[in-house]
Amino acid sequence: MGERDSCTDRPVAVLGAGNWGTTLAHLAASNGRPVLLWTRDPRQREEINSARSNSRGVPGLVLARGVRAVTDLGEALARPVLVIVAIPSQAFREVCRAAGELLAPEHLVVHATKGLERSTHRRMTEVLLEETCVRQIGVLSGPNIAAEIAAGKPAGTVVTSHFPRVVRECRRALSSPRLMVFAGDDIAGVELAGAFKNVVAIAAGIAAEMQVGENAKALLLTRGLAEMARLGTALGARPLTFAGLAGVGDLAVTCASAQSRNNRVGRALARGEALPDILRQLGMVAEGVDAAASAHELALAHSVDVPLMDQVFRVLYEGRSPSASLDELMRLWAGHDVGASAGRSRASLLG
Amino acid sequence: MRCRWAGAQADDAEVARAVVDRIVAHVLAGNPRDAAPAVHEVLGEALFHERSRLEHASGQRADADREFWAGVARALRHAGAERSAKLLREVVARYAGEIRGHFDARVYAVATRALPVSLSALLNGLSPAHLVAHAGDLPNLEENVVLEGEIDTLRALARVGTIILAPTHSSNLDSLLLGFAIYRMGLPPFSYGAGLNLFTNPMTSFFMHHLGAYTVDRSKTDPLYRATLKEFATVLLEHGRHNLFFPGGTRSRSGEVETHLKKGLLGTGVVAFKNNLRAGAERPRVFVVPATATYPLVLEARSLVADFLEKTGRGLYLPAVDEFNLLHRWIDFLRGLLRLRLRIRLVIGKPLDPFGNDVDAEGVSRDGRGRPVDPARYLLVDGAIGDDPERDAEYTCGLVPAVLRAYRADTVALPTAILAFAVFERLRRSAPRLDLYRLLRSPSDELTLPVAEVASDVERLLGDLRALARDGRIRVSDEAADAATVVRRGLETFGTYHPVPVIERSADNLRVGDANLVFFYRNRLEGYGLDGSRPALPPDHSAHRV
Numbered sequence: 001m002g003e004r005d006s007c008t009d010r011p012v013a014v015l016g017a018g019n020w021g022t023t024l025a026h027l028a029a030s031n032g033r034p035v036l037l038w039t040r041d042p043r044q045r046e047e048i049n050s051a052r053s054n055s056r057g058v059p060g061l062v063l064a065r066g067v068r069a070v071t072d073l074g075e076a077l078a079r080p081v082l083v084i085v086a087i088p089s090q091a092f093r094e095v096c097r098a099a100g101e102l103l104a105p106e107h108l109v110v111h112a113t114k115g116l117e118r119s120t121h122r123r124m125t126e127v128l129l130e131e132t133c134v135r136q137i138g139v140l141s142g143p144n145i146a147a148e149i150a151a152g153k154p155a156g157t158v159v160t161s162h163f164p165r166v167v168r169e170c171r172r173a174l175s176s177p178r179l180m181v182f183a184g185d186d187i188a189g190v191e192l193a194g195a196f197k198n199v200v201a202i203a204a205g206i207a208a209e210m211q212v213g214e215n216a217k218a219l220l221l222t223r224g225l226a227e228m229a230r231l232g233t234a235l236g237a238r239p240l241t242f243a244g245l246a247g248v249g250d251l252a253v254t255c256a257s258a259q260s261r262n263n264r265v266g267r268a269l270a271r272g273e274a275l276p277d278i279l280r281q282l283g284m285v286a287e288g289v290d291a292a293a294s295a296h297e298l299a300l301a302h303s304v305d306v307p308l309m310d311q312v313f314r315v316l317y318e319g320r321s322p323s324a325s326l327d328e329l330m331r332l333w334a335g336h337d338v339g340a341s342a343g344r345s346r347a348s349l350l351g
Numbered sequence: 352m353r354c355r356w357a358g359a360q361a362d363d364a365e366v367a368r369a370v371v372d373r374i375v376a377h378v379l380a381g382n383p384r385d386a387a388p389a390v391h392e393v394l395g396e397a398l399f400h401e402r403s404r405l406e407h408a409s410g411q412r413a414d415a416d417r418e419f420w421a422g423v424a425r426a427l428r429h430a431g432a433e434r435s436a437k438l439l440r441e442v443v444a445r446y447a448g449e450i451r452g453h454f455d456a457r458v459y460a461v462a463t464r465a466l467p468v469s470l471s472a473l474l475n476g477l478s479p480a481h482l483v484a485h486a487g488d489l490p491n492l493e494e495n496v497v498l499e500g501e502i503d504t505l506r507a508l509a510r511v512g513t514i515i516l517a518p519t520h521s522s523n524l525d526s527l528l529l530g531f532a533i534y535r536m537g538l539p540p541f542s543y544g545a546g547l548n549l550f551t552n553p554m555t556s557f558f559m560h561h562l563g564a565y566t567v568d569r570s571k572t573d574p575l576y577r578a579t580l581k582e583f584a585t586v587l588l589e590h591g592r593h594n595l596f597f598p599g600g601t602r603s604r605s606g607e608v609e610t611h612l613k614k615g616l617l618g619t620g621v622v623a624f625k626n627n628l629r630a631g632a633e634r635p636r637v638f639v640v641p642a643t644a645t646y647p648l649v650l651e652a653r654s655l656v657a658d659f660l661e662k663t664g665r666g667l668y669l670p671a672v673d674e675f676n677l678l679h680r681w682i683d684f685l686r687g688l689l690r691l692r693l694r695i696r697l698v699i700g701k702p703l704d705p706f707g708n709d710v711d712a713e714g715v716s717r718d719g720r721g722r723p724v725d726p727a728r729y730l731l732v733d734g735a736i737g738d739d740p741e742r743d744a745e746y747t748c749g750l751v752p753a754v755l756r757a758y759r760a761d762t763v764a765l766p767t768a769i770l771a772f773a774v775f776e777r778l779r780r781s782a783p784r785l786d787l788y789r790l791l792r793s794p795s796d797e798l799t800l801p802v803a804e805v806a807s808d809v810e811r812l813l814g815d816l817r818a819l820a821r822d823g824r825i826r827v828s829d830e831a832a833d834a835a836t837v838v839r840r841g842l843e844t845f846g847t848y849h850p851v852p853v854i855e856r857s858a859d860n861l862r863v864g865d866a867n868l869v870f871f872y873r874n875r876l877e878g879y880g881l882d883g884s885r886p887a888l889p890p891d892h893s894a895h896r897v
Contacts, residue, residue, distance in 0.1 A: 100720060105706070105728040133718035135706060135729060135749055136742070162745045165732070 011036055012173050013080040015095060017044055017069065018284070020112055021086030022057035023146040028084075028173045029066030037069045038076040045069040061150045077102045082110070082169045084140070085128075088285040089115030089195075092124055096131035103132045108166045110159065112140040114194035114250075115287035116294040123191040138166040139187055140174075141194045141246040143253035145260070152178050158245045160184035182245060189241030192232040197251040198262045198288030199295050199309045200224030204255035205266020206315070206322045220308065221255050227306040231295060234302040262288035269315055270322045292316050307332045366590060367447045370582045374443045374575070379436060390435045393575060394427055397442060400573035408570070419445065446579040450565050495688050496528065500699035500761060502536055504712045505640055508702055509538050511714040512636030513588050515620050516541060519608055519643050519758050520597035522650050523549060529595060529642070532697050541595040542587045544580070544616065569601070577615065584616055588623035588637055589630075598754060604659035606652070606874035608643070608758045617754075618747040620705035625730050625743070636726070638710055641700035641754045643761035645875070647693040648848050650684045656871040660791070687848035696765075698826065700757035707750040763826045764816050764876060767853075770841030771872035773808040774800060774854055774861060776883040778869075791866040798863035802838065805861055810834040815881055825879060 009032070014025040017039035025037040039045055048054050048069035052062055070076050077083065077099060087095045092113055103109070109132070111124045122130075125137050138161030149155050159170040159181055167183045175181040184190060203224060207217050228251070229242035241247055254260045258267075265286045268278040279286065296313040299306040311325035378393050401420050405413055426438055508514060518529055526549060533541055545564040567580060588594055596616045599609040620637045627635035649655070687693065701709055704726045708716040716724040729746065730736045777800055782790060813834060819825045831837050842861075845853035851864040853872065863869055877884045 097720070100718070100722065105724060105726065106731040130719045133708065133722065133724040135746060162748065164741050165739060 009034065010082075011080045013038065013076045013083045014086060015073075015076065015083065015099065016086035016088075017041075017048065017054060017057055018086060018088070019057045019146040020144070021084070022048075022054045022061070022063070023150045024084055024086060024112060024140075024174065025067045026058075026061060026064050026150060027176065027179065029064035031173060031176060033066060033173055035064075035067045036076040036080060037067050038073060039069055039071060042071055045071050058146060058150050073098055074102055077107075081106065082108050082173055085109060085111040085113065085124075087111075087113060089113050089124065089287060090118055090285070090290060093117060093127050093131060096128055100132040103134050105133055105135065107134050108136045108138075108163070108169055109134050110138040110140050110161070110166060110170055113287075114141065114191075114198060115291050116191075116195045118290045118294060121294045121298055123188065123195075125187055125191060136163045136166050137161065138163065138170065139190050139194075140170065141190045141250065142182075143245060143249040145253060145257055147259065149179065154178050154180075156180040156182060156245055156249070158182040158184045158190065160187050160190045160246070162187070184241070184244065184246070186238045186241040188235065189232055189237030190246040192235055192237050193228055193242055193247040194250065195287070195291045196228040196231060196295055196309070197224075197247070197254055198286070199292045199312050200228065200251060201254040201260055201262035202266040202269070202286075202288045202292065202312050202316070203308055205260075205263040205268075206270040206312075207266075207326075208258075208263070209267040209270035210322060210326070212326070217255070221251060224255075224308050225251055227308050231299055231302070231304045231306055231309075234304045235298065261286045265289065275316060288312075289316060363451075366583070366586050367444075367451050369586045370447045370579060371440060371443050373582055373586075374579055375436070375440050377578075378439060378575075390432075390439050391427070391430075394423065394435065394438060394442065397573045397575045398424055398427070400571070400576075404570055404572065442575065443579055446576050447583060449568065450580055450583050494692070495694055496531065496535075497694050497696045498532055498535060498699070499696070500642075501640070501701055502699050504702055504710075505699050506536060506538065507712045508636075508638045508640070508710065508714055509593060512634050512638050513591050513623070514538075514541070514593040515588070515617070515637060515639045516593065516595040517598045517617065517639055517641050517754055518595070519603075519762075520599045520601065521603050521606070521608075521644060522646060523602065524646075524650050525597070525602075525644055528644055528695060528697060532642075533595075539593065541593040542584075543595045544584060546601075567596075581615055581619055585619040585623045585626070588619060589626050589632070591634065594619075598751075602651070602655055604655050604662070605877075606649070606656065606659075606871035607877045608762055608875065609755060610878065612751050612754060614744065614747045614751065617750065618744060620750075621730075621743045621746050624705055624726070625736060625738075628727055628730065628736055636714055637705055638714070639703045639705060639750060639754065641703070641757035641761070643698045643700060643758050645696045645698075645763040645765060647695070647765050647767050647844050648684065648687060649871070650680065652868055652871050653849065653865075656867045659871075660788070660867065684848055687844075691844055691847055693844060696763040696826075696828075698761035698763070700754075700761050703750060703753050703757075705750060706746050707753040759878065760824055761826065762875065763828050764820075764831060765828045766830050766837045766840040767844050767872050768875040769809060769812055769816070769831060769837050770805075770845070770854065771869045772876045772881070772883075773805050773812055774863065775869050775873040777805060777808055778863070778866075779883065787870075791870060793866070795863060798866055799860045802856060802859055802861050806834045806838055809837050812881065813837065816876075816879075819879060 011034040012025075012028045013036045014021050014028070015038045017025070017037050022037065025035045029035045037048065039048075044054065044056065048063060048067065052065070052067075054061065054063065083099075083103070085092070085095070085099075092111075109128060111128065113124045116123060117127055125139060128134065128137055138159055140157060140159050142155075142157035144155055144157050155178070157174070157179060159167050160183070161167050161170075162185055171181045171183075200221070203220055204217065207220055225242060225248055228247065229237075229239050232242060233239050254262060257263060261282055261284055264282065265275075265278055265288065268281075269275070275289070279289070292309065292313045293316075295306065295309045298304075299309065307329055311320070311329055314320040315322055315325050378390060398420060401416065405417050405420070408416070423438060423442065427435065430438060505514065516529070516533075518525060526543070526545060529541075543564045544567045547566055547568045547570075549564070565583065568576075571577075584594055584596070598612040598617045600613040603609065617639070620639055624635060624637045627637075688695075704710050704716045706716070706726055706729050708718060708724055708726065710716050716726045718724050727736070732739070778798060779790060781800075782793070782797075785793070810833075813827070813831060816825060816827050816831075820827045830840050842852075842854060842856055845868075846855060849865060849868060853865050853868040854861055854863055856862075
């Protein structure tokens with residue numbers, strides 16, 4: 001087994017030509033694989049195929065020659081066995097449903113989307129299983145700023161699947177001397193970490209703009225991580241996953257980087273800008289905005305204490321001012337740091 | 352292609368031989384992934400497990416086993432490659448022989464064709480006349496068993512492929528119930544992996560020996576034994592023999608419907624399907640059909656719940672003698688069924704393929720959106736059927752939640768469970784500071800509730816249950832028309848079989864006679880998100896582990 005799997009010249013399909021999808025397509029093509037990059041937008045297809053660039057997705061990147069953009073889903077999925085889905089979470093189901101008409105049981109499908117479906121709080125692999133017949137699935141996540149990877153800077157990512165062949169095929173397509181591809185098997189953990197870290201990133205953006213200092217940023221990151229792990233564990237994740245690349249790794253990069261979209265949303269909020277304006281200016285999806293609503297509802301439903309994510313929710317959806325939220329947090333946060341009682345700080349304070 | 356039933360006699364020895372050949376070949380080839388574990392290691396491990404088991408075993412069978420393994424140990428010490436391979440074959444052949452047991456295809460074919468319709472006739476057939484004289488009237492299964500669900504689909508699929516019937520397990524009576532149901536549905540007999548205790552119990556050994564049963568000895572922990580057992584079931588499936596096994600592995604101790612399944616035997620479906628495809632079999636398909644049994648009363652409820660409380664309560668409770676082995680308990684039970692016209696409900700669930708897809712009556716697998724799926728393609732690697740045990744095991748993990756969800760949806764809320772749930776939850780609310788064990792040990796004058804209050808709880812519960820039933824997440828008995836009927840019917844039933852009435856009425860109060868049993872019967876409604884119980888899985892939650 002294994003040895004016979006997929007010759008190295010078998011094409012790979014990437015659904016979604018946003019900045020991450022385009023970057024992944026470029027990586028696989030740089031490894032010598034033909035790549036079919038699916039986009040809805042005919043102009044984007046023309047730009048990619050004729051100018052070898054995607055100015056909206058990854059400005060400045062010269063795409064490897066193996067990338068061919070298509071707008072026909074059937075064409076994208078006709079030959080590849082490995083399919084990578086990089087579609088924003090709120091459009092994910094629609095694309096999967098359409099792809100479900102074309103995907104077959106032998107397909108290996110990995111998604112690279114960090115968010116939850118807003119109306120159902122479903123994880124993306126759950127949506128995939130509902131909308132297609134595919135079983136051999138996985139998720140790609142980690143501290144991966146697309147522009148850095150596209151520029152060839154070193155990075156690590158993690159492919160998580162219960163199917164060893166999915167991990168093998170992904171490694172084969174994506175790993176290079178510049179990109180280490182780690183393996184994992186806690187799908188729920190990786191997906192939940194990826195969704196919740198974007199909420200914490202909005203808080204980090206707010207803190208950065210308010211110039212609260214490095215101590216406060218570290219406080220926020222650490223407590224944010226604890227909340228992610230607590231809520232994630234209540235939803236079926238393994239706690240250790242949050243100490244990995246898809247957890248603390250991704251959180252660290254998103255909180256530190258001024259390029260992160262969610263971070264940028266936080267900064268703009270702290271400047272007093274209105275959410276609709278911020279999102280319009282951004283021109284791309286900030287997953288943390290929807291994820292904050294999901295996290296809020298899930299925490300309520302599972303009785304999990306998430307004061308930081310709650311405050312982000314209030315700033316986003318209830319018009320609370322960031323500084324009032326910060327004051328509120330400082331008042332609430334005084335339980336145990338780590339250990340058995342760490343998750344029950346509020347309960348113990350209220351007796 | 353051999354004729355499936357006429358050839359059964361000849362098949363039988365062939366099945367055992369094929370099992371031994373495959374296991375031996377597998378061990379000798381080693382696992383291509385790891386360094387090949389030497390035959391010595393495999394046998395050493397077998398010795399270790401069997402010796403540990405035999406430390407606590409007694410009886411003729413154990414003595415014979417001890418002698419056999421002493422011989423293996425002696426021979427192994429000086430064995431070269433050839434001799435140890437021969438030893439391996441002897442060990443596997445011994446295991447296969449035990450599993451095959453008294454499985455005799457000729458008797459199997461005749462006995463199942465002549466399967467008696469009524470349980471009293473069955474008892475007549477197996478026991479001395481005096482037994483039946485004491486028993487008096489015994490129920491007719493036709494009247495006391497309600498068969499419902501996807502019966503026609505099951506019949507149709509049994510003709511186009513091979514069935515794995517996967518029932519819930521709440522009582523040893525399940526074996527008889529299913530034997531009857533298979534006969535009643537007009538299906539050919541099923542092979543059945545039955546626990547050793549069913550062969551030693553006088554009330555059931557007859558059936559076990561005559562219903563195509565093979566032996567599963569759960570006390571054997573040797574991986575080689577487990578592998579032999581799995582291979583046995585796989586080869587039977589490949590020979591077109593429908594199989595029945597309880598994926599829960601053992602009777603539910605708490606009374607709750609299964610929350611976990613063993614993947615070993617369930618996983619034989621995908622392997623047999625794959626082997627069939629490779630061999631170019633005429634009917635390669637394997638279908639997994641969940642079946643859910645609900646009893647108004649459970650024969651061995653007291654023993655089961657005592658065992659449950661002992662395990663989780665760390666020795667606070669002592670296990671009782673298993674009522675399953677007591678003949679007079681059987682007779683009491685059957686009489687109770689008859690007198691009250693109680694009905695056991697058996698619901699055949701929606702058939703699934705080994706990958707967790709629904710299967711329609713034509714045998715076509717359908718994905719979550721109802722689109723047809725070719726299941727053979729799940730096994731393709733570069734256009735050919737590929738071996739990948741990890742992948743296949745993972746497919747089985749994906750099948751498990753679909754089976755568990757069928758169990759929940761096809762459970763019937765009967766008056767006994769509804770009444771017990773209402774009573775137990777009210778007691779628990781009235782004493783929030785008591786843990787389960789203290790609550791169950793409260794003196795009975797503290798376990799008394801006004802009947803009007805319980806009736807109003809039952810009313811609310813019925814509303815919740817009907818809402819769940821509308822979503823297809825449970826079935827509600829037609830006996831549960833209203834709260835008054837549930838209370839009356841529940842009390843009537845609880846007063847009939849158990850040594851003390853589980854719950855009884857005195858004036859305007861209900862008094863709990865056996866708190867453990869209230870807990871046991873209440874647990875059938877656990878996990879539906881009813882007030883006081885664990886939340887339910889969302890109804891359309893993805894079928895698969897992700």
